[in-house]
Amino acid sequence: MANLxxxxxxxxxxxxxxQNPVVVIIGETGSGKSTQLxxxxxxxxxxxxGVVGITQPRRVAAVxxxxxxxxxxxxxxxEEVGYAIRxxxxxxxxxxxxxxxxxxxxxxxxxxxxxxxxxxxxxxxxHERSLNTDILLGLMKRLVKMRAxxxxxxxxSATLDGDKVSKFFSDCPILTIPGKLYPVxxxxxxxxxxxxxxxxxxxxxxxxIREPEGDVLIFMTGQDDxxxxxxxxxxxxxxxxxxxxxxxxxxxxxxSLPPEMQVRxxxxxxxxxxxxxxxxxxxxxxxxxxGVVYVIDSGYVKQRQYxxxxxxxxxxxxxxxxxxxxxxAGRAGRTRPGKCYRLYPSRVYHDEFLDVTVPExxxxxxxxxxxxxxxxxxxxxxxxxxxxxxxxxSESLQDALKQLYLVDAIDGxxxxxxxxxxxxxxxxxxSLSRTLLEANKYGCIAQALTVAAxxxxxxxxxxxxxxTVEKKRKLAPPDLPDGSGxxxxxxxxxxxxxxxxxxxxxxxxxxxxxxxxxxxFVRDVRKQLSQIMQKLAKxxxxxxxxxxxxxxxxxxxxxxxxxxxxxxxxxxxIHHNGYRTLGFKPQVVQVHPSSxxxxxxxxxxxxxxxxxxxxxxxxxxxxxxxxxxxxxxMPIMNKVKTLDINKLSGGIDHxxxxxxxxxxxxxxxxxxxTGLPGDRESRIQAARERFLARKATK
DNA sequence: GAGCACTGC
Numbered sequence: 001m002a003n004l005x006x007x008x009x010x011x012x013x014x015x016x017x018x019q020n021p022v023v024v025i026i027g028e029t030g031s032g033k034s035t036q037l038x039x040x041x042x043x044x045x046x047x048x049x050g051v052v053g054i055t056q057p058r059r060v061a062a063v064x065x066x067x068x069x070x071x072x073x074x075x076x077x078x079e080e081v082g083y084a085i086r087x088x089x090x091x092x093x094x095x096x097x098x099x100x101x102x103x104x105x106x107x108x109x110x111x112x113x114x115x116x117x118x119x120x121x122x123x124x125x126x127h128e129r130s131l132n133t134d135i136l137l138g139l140m141k142r143l144v145k146m147r148a149x150x151x152x153x154x155x156x157s158a159t160l161d162g163d164k165v166s167k168f169f170s171d172c173p174i175l176t177i178p179g180k181l182y183p184v185x186x187x188x189x190x191x192x193x194x195x196x197x198x199x200x201x202x203x204x205x206x207x208x209i210r211e212p213e214g215d216v217l218i219f220m221t222g223q224d225d226x227x228x229x230x231x232x233x234x235x236x237x238x239x240x241x242x243x244x245x246x247x248x249x250x251x252x253x254x255x256s257l258p259p260e261m262q263v264r265x266x267x268x269x270x271x272x273x274x275x276x277x278x279x280x281x282x283x284x285x286x287x288x289x290x291g292v293v294y295v296i297d298s299g300y301v302k303q304r305q306y307x308x309x310x311x312x313x314x315x316x317x318x319x320x321x322x323x324x325x326x327x328x329a330g331r332a333g334r335t336r337p338g339k340c341y342r343l344y345p346s347r348v349y350h351d352e353f354l355d356v357t358v359p360e361x362x363x364x365x366x367x368x369x370x371x372x373x374x375x376x377x378x379x380x381x382x383x384x385x386x387x388x389x390x391x392x393x394s395e396s397l398q399d400a401l402k403q404l405y406l407v408d409a410i411d412g413x414x415x416x417x418x419x420x421x422x423x424x425x426x427x428x429x430x431s432l433s434r435t436l437l438e439a440n441k442y443g444c445i446a447q448a449l450t451v452a453a454x455x456x457x458x459x460x461x462x463x464x465x466x467x468t469v470e471k472k473r474k475l476a477p478p479d480l481p482d483g484s485g486x487x488x489x490x491x492x493x494x495x496x497x498x499x500x501x502x503x504x505x506x507x508x509x510x511x512x513x514x515x516x517x518x519x520x521f522v523r524d525v526r527k528q529l530s531q532i533m534q535k536l537a538k539x540x541x542x543x544x545x546x547x548x549x550x551x552x553x554x555x556x557x558x559x560x561x562x563x564x565x566x567x568x569x570x571x572x573x574i575h576h577n578g579y580r581t582l583g584f585k586p587q588v589v590q591v592h593p594s595s596x597x598x599x600x601x602x603x604x605x606x607x608x609x610x611x612x613x614x615x616x617x618x619x620x621x622x623x624x625x626x627x628x629x630x631x632x633x634m635p636i637m638n639k640v641k642t643l644d645i646n647k648l649s650g651g652i653d654h655x656x657x658x659x660x661x662x663x664x665x666x667x668x669x670x671x672x673x674t675g676l677p678g679d680r681e682s683r684i685q686a687a688r689e690r691f692l693a694r695k696a697t698k
Numbered sequence: 699g700a701g702c703a704c705t706g707c
Binding site for chain 1 (some may be wrong): 703
């Protein structure tokens with residue numbers, strides 16, 4: 001700790017913080033900013049007038065950094081130094097230094113918009129530009145004006161981002177703290193390879209044959225490519241002449257790998273054995289692998305993005321940003337000088353890569369965030385004039401307003417309703433919080449809580465589609481409930497209720513290919529939601545699972561879902577099983593083939609359904625659907641007719657001007673890369689054309 | 699008849 005570069009800057013930091021309400025800190029990797037900034041401010045007495053709060057984008061980071069600081073200060077974790085993450089608050093009245101996830105700080109400012117308990121707020125890793133960090137940046141700008149005398153804000157960022165953040169905060173000072181990285185030699189390819197999988201393979205083998213010992217970290221875009229590269233690399237390494245090279249182990253590393261496989265990369269390296277770690281961007285920030293000396297960077301990343309003009313998500317392979325490229329390269333210089341092989345020319349890095357990753361706020365549906373900001377009810381804040389570092393497009397904001405209007409969260413003038421105010425208290429997307437409130441009226445709150453919790457963890461539930469599991473599954477298909485033919489929401493409900501009846505048996509999860517950690521998470525979420533609902537209802541609610549006497553057709557629950565998903569309805573076409581989405585921008589979509597929805601005797605799906613999300617892969621699909629009745633749909637359709645976007649947004653001219661200035665509109669930008677599996681838009685377009693052609697011939 | 703980057707309240 002004594003050698004951390006940041007400590008030489010202690011006086012400079014304190015002097016700057018004293019003279020300025022906001023300071024941007026460029027803290028390079030290994031500078032010690034996350035652990036030391038809080039302690040420096042503590043030593044100067046900033047913890048006497050309030051808590052020093054430090055946000056982290058990830059839970060594990062909040063916990064591990066808090067633990068280290070507590071250790072360095074010689075205090076017990078949870079006393080003077082503590083942390084707060086979802087489901088876990090380890091702070092006390094004595095806490096002076098508090099690490100928390102940015103989501104938790106946002107929740108805190110819902111009940112205390114001035115964040116009075118804090119004397120200092122440090123937004124760490126702001127360059128990662130998570131949705132929550134971006135909203136916090138906007139809130140901080142307002143807060144430092146209001147609490148100019150007693151609040152200091154520090155924002156840590158990356159070199160390429162510092163000027164922009166400083167400008168956002170009235171040209172506040174920027175301090176650069178050098179890191180403790182070893183030099184990393186950057187080697188560029190002469191041109192972009194036609195296949196970055198083959199190119200990675202070749203580069204990895206070259207390193208293995210020519211370079212001295214040291215582990216190799218290879219950045220790929222997804223599980224598929226990782227599995228392919230791992231098996232090819234294994235073949236090639238095995239075919240090398242014995243004794244010509246040292247031994248090698250090849251390890252995949254990605255998010256859907258079971259935890260016990262993930263930790264393999266942390267076990268101590270074997271002597272005279274080179275490790276190849278083939279990873280997604282999980283190894284960019286979330287996981288740090290020791291011993292890496294060589295990095296191979298494909299220059300691509302898989303990103304989920306939302307298109308507000310269609311209401312559809314897609315998962316695209318896109319070029320990384322300069323910040324990401326530098327972050328990847330830095331992974332080679334943690335223990336000694338390293339090398340980074342970039343599988344693209346330097347021209348591409350300089351001319352084509354964006355400086356900073358497109359912020360999440362420009363790639364997500366904003367319904368939840370807009371409701372959150374509106375519900376803060378800050379007199380001087382109008383969401384459409386809200387000062388974002390990178391404002392979302394007006395299209396995206398209008399999309400959010402329309403969605404909120406349809407689920408009764410805002411009225412025709414764009415003001416939050418009492419329903420909307422209550423919805424904002426729940427840590428859920430608007431469709432699910434609205435479902436909970438409606439279910440409470442119909443006496444099926446326990447079921448709705450289960451569905452909401454299951455959907456909060458949906459992607460983490462079923463074990464990954466790895467080929468071995470698929471094979472196993474054919475031999476012994478899991479014995480899971482089928483949703484009674486009514487769709488996926490009902491199936492998720494039945495799965496949880498079944499698990500509840502086994503008394504949360506872990507063995508049952510494993511037997512049925514359910515991820516144990518995912519199901520545990522569902523249990524936690526459900527408990528949290530139950531507590532919040534009890535508080536909101538100002539009285540006891542029977543929230544225990546399996547307690548409600550229900551019709552076999554789950555009518556009450558499906559009716560509640562129909563109201564909650566008032567912005568996500570589909571109407572079946574007359575002659576086939578395609579659907580047209582209802583609402584403002586009708587899309588032609590299909591039920592996802594993985595759905596549990598059952599057609600009737602004539603092979604027809606129900607006339608109406610709600611969907612959890614639209615996802616464009618090879619075609620536009622509705623994922624997670626539930627059958628609903630036409631008579632529940634009609635009131636919502638009538639509401640669509642009453643919508644007036646100009647009234648909703650209270651005049652939108654200013655944001656349109658605003659967004660044209662700074663916003664690279666991700667929905668229209670050419671993000672897809674030729675020849676890569678990311679060219680979604682054109683594939684969707686092609687699918688649409690095929691569909692129309694087929695329709696025309698009928 | 700298809701497929702899942704990573705977080706987080």
